[in-house]
Amino acid sequence: MSVLSGYEVRDATPARPALPTELRRRLHRAMVVGRAFNRQATAFSRQGRLAVYPSSRGQEACQVGSVLAVRPTDWLFPTYRESVALLTRGIDPVEVLSLFRGDRHCGYNPRAEHTAPQCTPLATQCLHAAGLADAARMAGDPVVALAYIGDGATSEGDFHEALNYAAVRRAPVVFLVQNNQYAISVPLAKQTAARTLADKAAGYGMPGVRVDGNDVLEVYHAVREAADRARSGGGPTLVEAVTYRLEAHTNADDDSRYRPEGEAEDWADRDPVVRLEERLLAEGVLDTEAVAEVEAAATAFAAELSARFDESPRRDPMELFQHVYHQLPPHLREQAARLAAELAAAHEEE
Amino acid sequence: MSVLSGYEVRDATPARPALPTELRRRLHRAMVVGRAFNRQATAFSRQGRLAVYPSSRGQEACQVGSVLAVRPTDWLFPTYRESVALLTRGIDPVEVLSLFRGDRHCGYNPRAEHTAPQCTPLATQCLHAAGLADAARMAGDPVVALAYIGDGATSEGDFHEALNYAAVRRAPVVFLVQNNQYAISVPLAKQTAARTLADKAAGYGMPGVRVDGNDVLEVYHAVREAADRARSGGGPTLVEAVTYRLEAHTNADDDSRYRPEGEAEDWADRDPVVRLEERLLAEGVLDTEAVAEVEAAATAFAAELSARFDESPRRDPMELFQHVYHQLPPHLREQAARLAAELAAAHEEE
Amino acid sequence: MSETSMAVALNTALRDAMRADERTLVFGEDVGRLGGVFRITDGLTAEFGEERCFDTPLAESAILGTAVGMAVYGYRPVVEMQFDAFAYPAFEQLVSHVAKLRNRTRGVLGLPLTIRIPYGGGIGAVEHHSDSSEVYYMATPGLTVVTPANAADAYALLRRSIDSPDPVVFLEPKRLYWQKERVAFPVDTGPLGTAAVRRRGRDATLVAYGPSVGTALAAADAAAERGWDLEVVDLRSLMPLDDETVCASVRRTGRAVVVHEAHGFAGPGAEIAARITERCFYHLEAPVRRVTGFDVPYPAPLLEEHYLPDVGRVLDAVASLEWERVPA
Amino acid sequence: MSETSMAVALNTALRDAMRADERTLVFGEDVGRLGGVFRITDGLTAEFGEERCFDTPLAESAILGTAVGMAVYGYRPVVEMQFDAFAYPAFEQLVSHVAKLRNRTRGVLGLPLTIRIPYGGGIGAVEHHSDSSEVYYMATPGLTVVTPANAADAYALLRRSIDSPDPVVFLEPKRLYWQKERVAFPVDTGPLGTAAVRRRGRDATLVAYGPSVGTALAAADAAAERGWDLEVVDLRSLMPLDDETVCASVRRTGRAVVVHEAHGFAGPGAEIAARITERCFYHLEAPVRRVTGFDVPYPAPLLEEHYLPDVGRVLDAVASLEWERVPA
Numbered sequence A, B: 001m002s003v004l005s006g007y008e009v010r011d012a013t014p015a016r017p018a019l020p021t022e023l024r025r026r027l028h029r030a031m032v033v034g035r036a037f038n039r040q041a042t043a044f045s046r047q048g049r050l051a052v053y054p055s056s057r058g059q060e061a062c063q064v065g066s067v068l069a070v071r072p073t074d075w076l077f078p079t080y081r082e083s084v085a086l087l088t089r090g091i092d093p094v095e096v097l098s099l100f101r102g103d104r105h106c107g108y109n110p111r112a113e114h115t116a117p118q119c120t121p122l123a124t125q126c127l128h129a130a131g132l133a134d135a136a137r138m139a140g141d142p143v144v145a146l147a148y149i150g151d152g153a154t155s156e157g158d159f160h161e162a163l164n165y166a167a168v169r170r171a172p173v174v175f176l177v178q179n180n181q182y183a184i185s186v187p188l189a190k191q192t193a194a195r196t197l198a199d200k201a202a203g204y205g206m207p208g209v210r211v212d213g214n215d216v217l218e219v220y221h222a223v224r225e226a227a228d229r230a231r232s233g234g235g236p237t238l239v240e241a242v243t244y245r246l247e248a249h250t251n252a253d254d255d256s257r258y259r260p261e262g263e264a265e266d267w268a269d270r271d272p273v274v275r276l277e278e279r280l281l282a283e284g285v286l287d288t289e290a291v292a293e294v295e296a297a298a299t300a301f302a303a304e305l306s307a308r309f310d311e312s313p314r315r316d317p318m319e320l321f322q323h324v325y326h327q328l329p330p331h332l333r334e335q336a337a338r339l340a341a342e343l344a345a346a347h348e349e350e
Numbered sequence C, D: 001m002s003e004t005s006m007a008v009a010l011n012t013a014l015r016d017a018m019r020a021d022e023r024t025l026v027f028g029e030d031v032g033r034l035g036g037v038f039r040i041t042d043g044l045t046a047e048f049g050e051e052r053c054f055d056t057p058l059a060e061s062a063i064l065g066t067a068v069g070m071a072v073y074g075y076r077p078v079v080e081m082q083f084d085a086f087a088y089p090a091f092e093q094l095v096s097h098v099a100k101l102r103n104r105t106r107g108v109l110g111l112p113l114t115i116r117i118p119y120g121g122g123i124g125a126v127e128h129h130s131d132s133s134e135v136y137y138m139a140t141p142g143l144t145v146v147t148p149a150n151a152a153d154a155y156a157l158l159r160r161s162i163d164s165p166d167p168v169v170f171l172e173p174k175r176l177y178w179q180k181e182r183v184a185f186p187v188d189t190g191p192l193g194t195a196a197v198r199r200r201g202r203d204a205t206l207v208a209y210g211p212s213v214g215t216a217l218a219a220a221d222a223a224a225e226r227g228w229d230l231e232v233v234d235l236r237s238l239m240p241l242d243d244e245t246v247c248a249s250v251r252r253t254g255r256a257v258v259v260h261e262a263h264g265f266a267g268p269g270a271e272i273a274a275r276i277t278e279r280c281f282y283h284l285e286a287p288v289r290r291v292t293g294f295d296v297p298y299p300a301p302l303l304e305e306h307y308l309p310d311v312g313r314v315l316d317a318v319a320s321l322e323w324e325r326v327p328a
């Protein structure tokens, strides 16, 4: 534990009351299912059934631990990397993959799920989170925003503006940086000269917490504490979860170009799913039968997902003109009519 | 003195060898002349001889101390507020005021003066400074960039991106924040929740130094040390100079709308020019005669400036088309011909 | 009906909108106690409290980005960008989120969000304070772009913008802020997206908006002395454009000149001229002419009179409309 | 003359420019060891070292803003924005500084700076990776905007851009990166600002650029079967536009269709159509038509084929050019 301008930066695990058994089992199950999802989605991408997939294999503890640490009414602000977080929130996996399949910009209903669309323009979602949280604060609602961001994206101006805004206005936001060591090919050392990413909190006057992102219990505790503090008016927190992306940036990336040899293997030894399983087995929270049951459930989940993926989506091309505005302005009405005529003509030709 | 993640934040004046007498006199003279300049320019703005003037009365120590702490070959990156800094650099005061007079976007030759144009889009100049400094580093030149920025502008994304870039690349930049307590009407407390602005340095892994910005010797020392470190490969430093803008944001602003009563008076008691003068008199660096001589020189300077301002600038309207590109593209040639014809017609009518 | 100005009209519209709907929030730089550098938000914090009209940290991307979050949560933010060129730091939020969020979420997260931007020149300001940036917004599907040319429209269009379920870029012509007029509030001047004919005429149509409407009207007066009877259309909405009103006029007159202060090249007038030509080609006696700012950075005040379109330039353009071809 | 692609042409141009002038620097996100996500900078760090081709922190405003400082110091930066929509965070630097610095300093601080931006759709990418953002740059005086449609131009225009003393926005049509062609490098295809006639024809002129030149040529082939002999002009430079070449063609053919993938409303085609009309009005048999992307956010891949202009739409536009009015 070290001190950063009055705020706690946790480098080691402090003693904490153990989480309820039921919750620990739930975390485990979500991790195993998340891992199966990553595996299956990567397989889809290899099979060409997804246009692209940014795997979070190795980062499941960050995503599962954080989502389960907040309430279903709290809002998530995910990036493209957060598929397992969304799955853990309870979003239909097909809807989670809609973006990567090239089907829809956002496959799920963000309002129903209290989850913003998966965000590609880096760091921009942090501002949406700060604004939504500030709105909830003004409305007097006990709602927290959980904003996800990668290590690389902390270099963007929007990250800075969001943390500053949230701190000044004491908006109830938890900023969770998954420091997976790389921004595509660029390693952390080229991204920042700071000692840690959590150090950045000092510049905003907010607590900065650094946790082992491959330990789901650590992540759960840190996010839970931050969310509780935010909910009770204590303002935002920056949580850095130190982890590693075990796969390439996406299936289109070639990580052999930039990873030092042996690095991925070292991190694989700290696999968050394996670690949790070993620990819970040792603590008697799980036995081998329970583990087998969870594995089987995860396998069944993946198989079902695969089966559901057999059906390719079909969308009416006229959707192009929907929801650009709440109603079509005249020039779009003209353009829509043109497309409709084209489609009708093509239909006749068939 | 307090410690910020391993870096020094100076809250009090440490013992330092006194500066050479000649230098202290030079600082004094520049402060007095700077004050006279602020007074004269504000008078111009009241007389309608300047479209606008952002006075730095109260901040002369920051500007004089910083400019004299670097070499004439070091580059300055000023904002609109830095008139006294530019004057101290040796730029013709009429050229300094060119922007505010509505004459030219930049009245001086930036390359000859090693001084970028006065920058209005807040915080953007920090990136130019970082880039130029990085270029100098790559070229192996002993050149430092001194970037000026206000407290308010530290909230902009470009400030963050510049500090981060400079720190990662060890670019020789000194970022000098003149914390004059306000961004137009917005007080520091609404700008940041950080303990100090110097605290922001931790997030970039660079030294953060906080000095009394109304003490020109303090500012000189801090900037000198930072520049020396930068020049010798030690990377950038963030210097926060705590000061106060004694006048309104510009002559167009009404600061009675937002200043708490008595605040300006309190700060006026810490007037940097008065303080320096008292100190140098007490230390025997100056005597009353010397002070009188400097005052007289400043008065003469202001009078001369005023006389030179009697001539209104006249510019050839065809300048509109100059220097948009290195040579006129065809459509601008057409437009220029049109303007030339208009001017010729107007001339004939006369 | 008392003497007023566009600044007062805008201030009144904000106050009335905040009274009408408590979800309406106003925020930005210096909009609180100071009342904005142009005093458009004057008195709002006093009346509605700091929670409904507040100063943000100095960061435009933050202002717009947090407004997105607030709108998603159910508020109706009205944000101020202090000057035209200072909206650029928010460009990514504007283009990639504000303009697209309704579409990206299939209608679930529409953004009732108004972005007020004082724009344009003619006020003797230093660089970066006089940009006519409207074409960047027009070219971004998902945005509505409006701009008033008088106090009644300033009030009415701002109320309509705030009430719109879509994000509206509301452009305020700085140099008209203090022009005196007589208007009684509240006033409604019709739905967003409709142009207004400000002067009837038979011979040619001047199409203008915002700060250039006055120039167009003055040019029409001057043209009358030369025997040309000009119609003047005030677009009011730049996206969508009211093709119907514009084209009805041009079909009658057979000639058109677009007047604006923004740059010409790839400026608003390009779209306006192209649309008129597409729709009225066989009614046109001459090509649609454009009278615009030159394609150079906005100059320092000393030369801005030479930059800005004026009556003389409009008349020159009108004169070029091939009058000799028409049977008298 | 061996088989190559636009990606290889660009890579070769960068390498040759770095060899020719050691002040040339290449930087951006992932351009170093990875060689860029499209591999356009592949091998440059290996050949020239980390000081001349390097990865920056992940911040586009920083990339462009520091490039300004480097150019002022005497380097010639070539920066990469990873995708079209990810250039938006740098918009303020681009508009308020890059475009204006030469003018603001009366010629003292010109910026020999090249901004490479992969742009446009048709590659099945997720949202924010397919924007055709060229009109934002065209509308900003001080910038030069070019875009190649083949490998020879990719090489030649990039070399010319890097050599230019002015900032150039160099737009790379993503979907043409891997198209195979035969070219020998080095190759020069003329000064910036000149268009090229890709196909001669008598009946109408198709004006296109970048990713749409192929569409235009395919449409011309298809049109030939219907008896229309179409000329195809590849603009190559969007700012300045080569009025001479375009208008010479249109004056001969009397008809024009502008084809591009960017949005139509206030898009590049508006300026192109307006200029043609202003200059060739009395030669036109029909209004200049525009075939463009629809004015909606770029869609998800599943629907992009319906968004993108294709041969059918170009032919429809050609068919609308009032053929019956001409004497056969």
Ligand SMILES: Cc1ncc(C[n+]2csc(CCOP(=O)(O)OP(=O)(O)O)c2C)c(N)n1
Pocket (backbone or CB within 6 Å): A081, A120, A121, A122, A149, A150, A151, A152, A153, A154, A180, A182, A183, A184, A245, A249, D029, D058, D060, D082, D086, D089
């Ligand atoms: C504004 C912006 N710039 C660039 C990109 C392209 N890009 C996509 S992911 C990525 C790296 C992000 O790294 P990090 O923030 O560490 O997140 P990770 O992918 O490791 O989860 C980049 C550069 C983008 N999406 N948005």
Ligand SMILES: Cc1ncc(C[n+]2csc(CCOP(=O)(O)OP(=O)(O)O)c2C)c(N)n1
Pocket (backbone or CB within 6 Å): B081, B120, B121, B122, B149, B150, B151, B152, B153, B154, B180, B182, B183, B184, B245, B249, C029, C058, C060, C082, C086, C089
């Ligand atoms: C990007 C940008 N946004 C807004 C403004 C308008 N503006 C000019 S000065 C100012 C306040 C700046 O405050 P601070 O940084 O503290 O500097 P000071 O004026 O106190 O020296 C504002 C908001 C601007 N110039 N640039």
Ligand SMILES: [Mg+2]
Pocket (backbone or CB within 6 Å): A150, A151, A152, A178, A179, A180, A181, A182, A183, A184
């Ligand atoms: Mg990462």
Ligand SMILES: [Mg+2]
Pocket (backbone or CB within 6 Å): B150, B151, B152, B178, B179, B180, B181, B182, B183, B184
């Ligand atoms: Mg200040």
